[in-house]
Amino acid sequence: QQQVKQSPQSLIVQKGGISIINCAYENTAFDYFPWYQQFPGKGPALLIAIRPDVSEKKEGRFTISFNKSAKQFSLHIMDSQPGDSATYFCAASSGGSQGNLIFGKGTKLSVKP
């Protein structure tokens, strides 16, 4: 089973701080790395995604950093806000495959006011 390993399982950050969630993968064929955000009572929704031809992608306060040689990628949330409190899932897929996403186990982020 191809795996995506995500850490930490839970994270508590003060308002205004930086939240960092890490993921590691094994399959070098993966070429698409999205992050999904899930609020309580809702389904996951795409937050931001990156391809391995770039090392960083930024959208507002959310940044993905990608290290191809280490087979790792991470989500950084700058100036974290209580409204960012949610569960975050990293995922990976290979465009040459049937298109299935392999998800990490999730990180529950709590941002304290």
Add this chain to the structure above:
Amino acid sequence: DADVTQTPRNRITKTGKRIMLECSQTKGHDRMYWYRQDPGLGLRLIYYSFDVKDINKGEISDGYSVSRQAQAKFSLSLESAIPNQTALYFCATSDSAFYTDTQYFGPGTRLTVL
């Protein structure tokens, strides 16, 4: 209206009962998926369908079956429910025309098996 809908949203059933969860989408996507979510285990793929005539088992298909009645409808059945099938179930869709494999999730069905 929501693009991906799931019914019911909550269901309590008893061990041994047959139950069906339904998913409908108005996004026009060809691919549909069923996942279950358990605390600490993330999202695990149960079944997926790339078109009406294509059904594939996912990581944890034992004890489940699916039916793709139309491009827009994909149902998940538990033939004889057991307590460890208590979980949050999500349907998702994606469009094979796009390389990014972005999946769009429904709101989920919370299933409790007593």
